[in-house]
Amino acid sequence: xxxxxxxxxxxxxxxxxxxxxxxxxxxxxxxxxxxxxxxxxxxxxxxxxxxxxxxxxxxxxxxxxxxxxxxxxxxxxxxxxxxxxxxxxxxxxxxxxxxxxxxxxxxxxxxxxxxxxxxxxxxxxxxxxxxxxxxxxxxxxxxxxxxxxxxxxxxxxxxxxxxxxxxxxxxxxxxxxxxxxxxxxxxxxxxxxxxxxxxxxxxxxxxxxxxxxxxxxxxxxxxxxxxxxxxxxxxxxxxxxxxxxxxxxxxxxxxxxxxxxxxxxxxxxxxxxxxxxxxxxxxxxxxxxxxxxxxxxxxxxxxxxxxxxxxxxxxxxxxxxxxxxxxxxxxxxxxxxxxxxxxxxxxxxxxxxxxxxxxxxxxxxxxxxxxxxxxxxxxxxxxxxxxxxxxxxxxxxxxxxxxxxxxxxxxxxxxxxxxxxxxxxxxxxxxxxxxxxxxxxxxxxxxxxxxxxxxxxxxxxxxxxxxxxxxxxxxxxxxxxxxxxxxxxxxxxxxxxxxxxxxxxxxxxxxxxxxxxx
Amino acid sequence: xxxxxxxxxxxxxxxxxxxxxxxxxxxxxxxxxxxxxxxxxxxxxxxxxxxxxxxxxxxxxxxxxxxxxxxxxxxxxxxxxxxxxxxxxxxxxxxxxxxxxxxxxxxxxxxxxxxxxxxxxxxxxxxxxxxxxxxxxxxxxxxxxxxxxxxxxxxxxxxxxxxxxxxxxxxxxxxxxxxxxxxxxxxxxxxxxxxxxxxxxxxxxxxxxxxxxxxxxxxxxxxxxxxxxxxxxxxxxxxxxxxxxxxxxxxxxxxxxxxxxxxxxxxxxxxxxxxxxxxxxxxxxxxxxxxxxxxxxxxxxxxxxxxxxxxxxxxxxxxxxxxxxxxxxxxxxxxxxxxxxxxxxxxxxxxxxxxxxxxxxxxxxxxxxxxxxxxxxxxxxxxxxxxxxxxxxxxxxxxxxxxxxxxxxxxxxxx
Numbered sequence: 001x002x003x004x005x006x007x008x009x010x011x012x013x014x015x016x017x018x019x020x021x022x023x024x025x026x027x028x029x030x031x032x033x034x035x036x037x038x039x040x041x042x043x044x045x046x047x048x049x050x051x052x053x054x055x056x057x058x059x060x061x062x063x064x065x066x067x068x069x070x071x072x073x074x075x076x077x078x079x080x081x082x083x084x085x086x087x088x089x090x091x092x093x094x095x096x097x098x099x100x101x102x103x104x105x106x107x108x109x110x111x112x113x114x115x116x117x118x119x120x121x122x123x124x125x126x127x128x129x130x131x132x133x134x135x136x137x138x139x140x141x142x143x144x145x146x147x148x149x150x151x152x153x154x155x156x157x158x159x160x161x162x163x164x165x166x167x168x169x170x171x172x173x174x175x176x177x178x179x180x181x182x183x184x185x186x187x188x189x190x191x192x193x194x195x196x197x198x199x200x201x202x203x204x205x206x207x208x209x210x211x212x213x214x215x216x217x218x219x220x221x222x223x224x225x226x227x228x229x230x231x232x233x234x235x236x237x238x239x240x241x242x243x244x245x246x247x248x249x250x251x252x253x254x255x256x257x258x259x260x261x262x263x264x265x266x267x268x269x270x271x272x273x274x275x276x277x278x279x280x281x282x283x284x285x286x287x288x289x290x291x292x293x294x295x296x297x298x299x300x301x302x303x304x305x306x307x308x309x310x311x312x313x314x315x316x317x318x319x320x321x322x323x324x325x326x327x328x329x330x331x332x333x334x335x336x337x338x339x340x341x342x343x344x345x346x347x348x349x350x351x352x353x354x355x356x357x358x359x360x361x362x363x364x365x366x367x368x369x370x371x372x373x374x375x376x377x378x379x380x381x382x383x384x385x386x387x388x389x390x391x392x393x394x395x396x397x398x399x400x401x402x403x404x405x406x407x408x409x410x411x412x413x414x415x416x417x418x419x420x421x422x423x424x425x426x427x428x429x430x431x432x433x434x435x436x437x438x439x440x441x442x443x444x445x446x447x448x449x450x451x452x453x454x455x456x457x458x459x460x461x462x463x464x465x466x467x468x469x470x471x472x473x474x475x476x477x478x479x480x481x482x483x484x485x486x487x488x489x490x491x492x493x494x495x496x497x498x499x500x501x502x503x504x505x506x507x508x509x510x511x512x513x514x515x516x517x518x
Numbered sequence: 519x520x521x522x523x524x525x526x527x528x529x530x531x532x533x534x535x536x537x538x539x540x541x542x543x544x545x546x547x548x549x550x551x552x553x554x555x556x557x558x559x560x561x562x563x564x565x566x567x568x569x570x571x572x573x574x575x576x577x578x579x580x581x582x583x584x585x586x587x588x589x590x591x592x593x594x595x596x597x598x599x600x601x602x603x604x605x606x607x608x609x610x611x612x613x614x615x616x617x618x619x620x621x622x623x624x625x626x627x628x629x630x631x632x633x634x635x636x637x638x639x640x641x642x643x644x645x646x647x648x649x650x651x652x653x654x655x656x657x658x659x660x661x662x663x664x665x666x667x668x669x670x671x672x673x674x675x676x677x678x679x680x681x682x683x684x685x686x687x688x689x690x691x692x693x694x695x696x697x698x699x700x701x702x703x704x705x706x707x708x709x710x711x712x713x714x715x716x717x718x719x720x721x722x723x724x725x726x727x728x729x730x731x732x733x734x735x736x737x738x739x740x741x742x743x744x745x746x747x748x749x750x751x752x753x754x755x756x757x758x759x760x761x762x763x764x765x766x767x768x769x770x771x772x773x774x775x776x777x778x779x780x781x782x783x784x785x786x787x788x789x790x791x792x793x794x795x796x797x798x799x800x801x802x803x804x805x806x807x808x809x810x811x812x813x814x815x816x817x818x819x820x821x822x823x824x825x826x827x828x829x830x831x832x833x834x835x836x837x838x839x840x841x842x843x844x845x846x847x848x849x850x851x852x853x854x855x856x857x858x859x860x861x862x863x864x865x866x867x868x869x870x871x872x873x874x875x876x877x878x879x880x881x882x883x884x885x886x887x888x889x890x891x892x893x894x895x896x897x898x899x900x901x902x903x904x905x906x907x908x909x910x911x912x913x914x915x916x917x918x919x920x921x922x923x924x925x926x927x928x929x930x931x932x933x
Contacts (some may be wrong), residue, residue, distance in 0.1 A: 101847050
């Protein structure tokens with residue numbers, strides 16, 4: 001089926017777009033930047049800010065280009081004196097009551113208002129009347145603070161609550177220059193998708209309590225990755241600086257999360273700094289890599305001769321590559337038991353939108369890998385079989401009573417010291433999700449790429465690399481020197497993944513020069 | 519006190535001279551390779567020359583720049599257009615103002631901005647002061663390396679007067695960063711006219727005195743005249759510019775032949791040499807200093823009143839009072855500093871007469887706040903390429919005056 005198209009002329013250039021497109025989107029395909037505040041490609045159109053007015057021939061009045069649907073033969077002008085003046089004047093009105101907050105505003109540097117003023121107006125103020133004062137620090141919800149003075153009344157946040165979260169929690173009150181954004185009667189801005197309003201806010205009216213006054217936006221660097229909060233696998237950008245993440249923001253992916261992500265997912269970056277292991281541990285004491293490897297081999301070496309006494313536990317919280325490396329090692333060792341473990345599911349979390357019950361980012365992935373290697377992996381039972389003498393565990397979540405593990409020779413590959421890790425005889429520190437190049441598989445079976453935003457702490461290394469070191473010490477050759485090579489061997493094993501490509505490493509993007517994010 | 523025998527012992531080691539064989543008494547006949555630089559007190563800047571010498575005579579030389587790792591061009595791509603000014607200061611760091619002017623003119627040409635008349639005069643004044651400091655340093659240091667320490671101290675004293683004045687103007691003694699795109703950072707200080715006149719009146723007799731000391735000094739002439747000579751054709755073929763080319767008789771000065779700023783409005787002569795040797799380069803530089811003083815005196819007479827910064831919101835920062843009191847000015851100030859001046863896409867080559875000759879900036883803009891590509895046509899780099907040919911056949915000691923008169927500045931050469 002071919003899509004119906006429409007051809008129109010914008011600023012003398014002919015452009016063909018699908019039927020039903022609006023003029024603003026059509027202009028953007030030509031690289032023309034029509035200024036706009038209230039328009040957001042993921043939200044309904046209200047033509048509220050009047051910032052995108054353009055002239056259309058045979059139409060006596062200026063039209064908002066976001067609302068105007070294209071028609072065949074339409075002739076649009078965006079740079080004529082009439083519409084340029086109208087947009088500049090509109091911007092002047094918008095700035096009329098805007099507070100002089102840039103130096104203390106968290107949005108400065110990624111503010112649409114700043115960008116549009118600098119690109120499209122850049123003239124001095126012509127008024128000398130006092131600005132209308134409104135409330136500055138309004139606690140509208142558990143995660144968000146509202147500054148009513150900064151608000152330019154574009155209603156993006158109202159529509160985000162209505163359309164993304166499905167809850168009408170924000171509303172405008174009063175009229176004219178006293179119009180303010182406020183919570184709807186009896187409501188608080190507490191829906192599980194509330195922080196998307198902060199992303200869509202073109203100015204600094206809505207700011208996240210989590211990010212407020214922590215880091216200036218232009219100093220951050222952005223690395224694309226995937227949220228590890230649940231099995232949805234929302235595409236995110238890690239905004240980081242000085243080797244630590246400062247916030248997660250959603251990255252557009254029409255097939256997974258569109259423009260959005262949930263609040264819970266945004267806070268997962270805090271965990272990157274919790275209880276991190278920076279050096280290998282032997283009997284709970286820091287050690288060198290060589291000594292830790294030697295110690296691990298000494299402990300499990302005799303059991304590997306009778307591999308039915310050895311168990312290997314894969315982790316639904318680790319990347320495909322880490323799990324594949326361990327699964328491959330388990331196969332080479334011919335161990336008796338291969339299990340997989342992860343967090344228990346949270347049924348009340350599922351809402352039919354982005355949040356799902358499975359809070360493990362990679363359960364689908366490890367099942368596919370275990371099937372591909374024909375390991376017959378099972379979920380970890382509450383009690384290990386009594387014949388078990390040694391266990392190699394990936395990750396720090398087992399969701400079973402871990403005290404039993406004290407009795408076996410437990411070797412742990414983990415990023416955080418918790419769960420089974422304190423009981424392990426030898427612990428190898430591995431990189432957490434924001435620190436590694438790798439892939440994870442979401443609930444729908446989509447394999448998505450994560451990029452390393454910064455280096456793991458101390459002597460931690462990517463999980464697959466740690467597993468390769470242990471394998472070599474036990475006489476198993478795993479010929480990998482890069483995550484890409486693990487990936488290549490992995491997709492050859494799993495039939496559904498055979499056409500996948502390893503994406504090039506993404507270099508961190510300096511937000512200072514990325515233009516407005518608004 | 520040591521006896522004659524023990525002295526012999528000290529000089530010749532364990533052997534007496536009569537104990538040496540015939541072959542041992544002769545100097546070795548084969549060529550020797552020695553390093554000069556990269557860190558050597560007589561080398562201007564960090565440059566290494568691998569010399570192959572036959573005794574004291576140079577038969578082959580390999581000049582190797584690049585030890586300074588300046589990265590001016592690459593660093594410029596990571597800075598806003600305004601942030602490049604401090605980098606240009608460090609190109610030819612004895613005449614930073616001229617580098618500032620070149621960069622500002624390049625960006626202004628891209629943005630089609632014409633600075634105010636007063637700004638143009640201020641720029642020429644500080645440029646010519648910088649030319650004076652450049653030549654004073656070059657001539658003084660070269661004389662010092664040939665043993666004439668007095669000339670060096672006299673000239674450095676003059677240079678310090680100029681530096682003090684430039685510090686009054688810009689706030690910094692050496693790395694001024696005084697220019698801005700569309701103007702200069704601030705107007706000249708109130709008593710600048712009198713200060714500069716007094717300064718020039720002091721410098722003139724010092725130059726005359728040093729000329730008396732050097733021009734007919736036998737040692738100085740013997741070391742300079744006929745040393746490191748280059749013909750006019752060679753100068754043209756190798757792309758030499760500035761005092762070096764003019765010493766060879768190449769009648770070319772950017773200020774006169776491709777006039778920029780307000781140079782058409784002042785009178786000055788372009789001195790030319792005849793032999794193209796080190797002595798001519800010295801004479802040309804001394805005469806250029808006198809011409810610079812002449813230009814400066816004219817500028818002080820002609821400089822009009824008025825603003826020193828164009829009133830163009832694309833490049834000028836709003837006044838502080840507005841920045842703190844209106845949101846429009848606040849945003850503009852913020853964007854200018856954080857995102858940089860928005861230069862429309864295009865490419866440009868602009869060249870000015872630097873201390874060492876034609877200093878050019880080729881800039882490619884892509885519409886953002888940073889240069890997409892910045893290239894510097896630095897005269898020092900071109901001149902250094904002739905060094906190998908100039909020192910060929912001379913004695914090792916001659917490298918010092920030749921290199922002194924090439925006046926290679928490391929910061930400009932290793933861009």
